Amino acid sequence: MSTVKAGIIGFGYMGNFHLRRTREIQEIQIVAAHDIQEEKLMNARQEGLRAYDRLEDFLSDEEIALVFICTPNNVHASLSIACLNAGKHVMCEKPVTMNVPELEQVIAAAKKANRLFTCHQNRRWDTDFLMVKQAVDSGVIGHVTSLQNRVYGQRGVCFGWRADPKAGGGMLYDWGIHLIDQCLCLFEGRRVESVYARLQSILTPAVDDSFELQMGFDNGVCAKVQVGTFCLQDLPRWFVYGDRGTLKIDDFTGKTGGMARIRGNVQGFDSVFGKNIGPSRTMAPLKPEYLETLPLPHAESDPCAYHRNLAAAVRGEETLYVSFDDMRRDMTIVDLAFESSRKNEVIKTRV
Ligand SMILES: NC(=O)c1ccc[n+]([C@@H]2O[C@H](COP(=O)([O-])OP(=O)(O)OC[C@H]3O[C@@H](n4cnc5c(N)ncnc54)[C@H](O)[C@@H]3O)[C@@H](O)[C@H]2O)c1
Known part of the structure; x- marks a missing residue:
């Protein structure tokens, strides 16, 4: 089984959560992080990650196959689209976007790029x-x-x-x-x-x-x-x-x-x-x-079921637990x- 290499955008509370959770399993390894705060980049370096202050440099890192988006909610859609267009699979924190029209744009980008896109409905x-x-x-x-x-x-x-x-x-x-x-x-x-x-x-x-x-x-x-x-x-x-x-x-x-x-x-x-x-x-x-x-x-x-499924889906072995339709229904409500x-x-x- 190959390990999926991943990066985190937004290295705050949830960025750290995903780092710790993936360290409990073999299937995903976090290798890099991007944040707009220098303090968070220092935290990432202390964790042994490559830390990028520029989104373009993070997206150019070819080792990153999967991105965890853990920023405030208003930039979920734009960052997801940027990652998908760069050929990355994306797991975005909840709420996946601010509304259904934004979500449809991200889903269209995922389909066009032929990459996975899902949301962390961990509860x-x-x-x-x-x-x-x-x-x-x-x-x-x-x-x-x-x-x-x-x-x-x-x-x-x-x-x-x-x-x-x-x-x-x-x-x-x-x-x-x-x-x-x-x-x-x-x-x-x-x-x-x-x-x-x-x-x-x-x-x-x-x-x-x-x-x-x-x-x-x-x-x-x-x-x-x-x-x-x-x-x-x-x-x-x-x-x-x-x-x-x-x-x-x-x-x-x-x-x-x-x-x-x-x-x-x-x-x-x-x-x-x-x-x-x-x-x-x-x-x-x-x-x-x-x-x-x-x-x-x-x-x-x-507690690791979600992340294991994510890795298996990236490897093409399982269907994602949180589907496009699930996200559409949640955001519609x-x-x-x-x-x-x-x-x-x-x-x-x-x-
Ligand atoms: N699934 C869950 O149980 C759960 C729990 C808490 C938070 N969340 C979600 O996680 C996301 C982050 O919440 P948090 O509590 O970790 O917030 P946080 O404030 O602790 O961390 C957010 C980080 O994003 C960075 N950031 C902000 N704008 C950015 C940008 N444009 N590009 C790169 N980095 C940027 C900030 O500098 C900060 O380090 C939110 O969407 C929130 O709803 C989910």
Whole structure:
């Protein structure tokens, strides 16, 4: 098996992440980096990489077959096209571009150059997501009817270029794209029929530091994505309703939460009486004997799976995990979410 030689554009947080991750596997070796900051180039040299301050010199390095683009979001498209035109395969960080028209230009460049182009939708390999996927696919809580997929932090203020709208800042691009991609992966083969979003700027004025987004699928599922940077109480990472039970996962570790379902074929469940449960009793707790408490779904994540697939695709041995169509669907939902929030309307679609 030959090792794919690669370079990194943007040697900040994610550039370093890809360097470390590829050092865990044989299939990819990072040999060079390009950045516009001298400090980052020094870091690259300390890591034993060839460091280029000029993009043209980086692109002329013939040893580089694959480029990891890890810059702020607004230059993803132009850098991807430059790399593809130079004959390199490209893996671009999320969000792959700023919008669908930009993405189509990059896809056209990839097709013309006959080179691979994909995006780092790595949260498909998160343990918590794999647990939810397992619950959805197995039907352990029945047919899933709705879910909440959320990430809330406390700091409030978006940091660095993430607070700059020109750089592609804001939480819809930052976290939204991951959670949207996860929701689309949960219901493979299904289409999104409607999108409604409300973007807000609570403590970072220029960008959305908080948003809610609702996707209606053609199988009736309502998937809600919620992201906020200023939340001082814990909410579960996932809440999944099925027609036979409910799943809750507290955080990214997937270690705590709960899953329960109705036992056997019980119908018309009786409630526990004697409590102050209101006149309709609809919201009353069930008799404990009707309930089956289950262990949380089990999932094992392979943190190197994405990079191994990337290398195998460059060698022509595997299909990329994140396809053109996957990227188109993710970016279409992002575009529609911005439109929905601007117009305060539900946008009908078929994505
Ligand atoms: N997949 C994930 O889990 C994940 C996590 C964090 C960030 N990201 C994505 O990775 C990208 C980078 O984020 P980060 O947190 O590493 O940012 P960062 O600020 O830590 O690093 C960005 C680097 O890009 C460099 N840069 C800026 N413009 C450039 C240009 N035109 N040419 C070359 N270099 C340039 C900067 O000097 C900096 O070193 C973003 O697109 C972000 O959305 C993905």
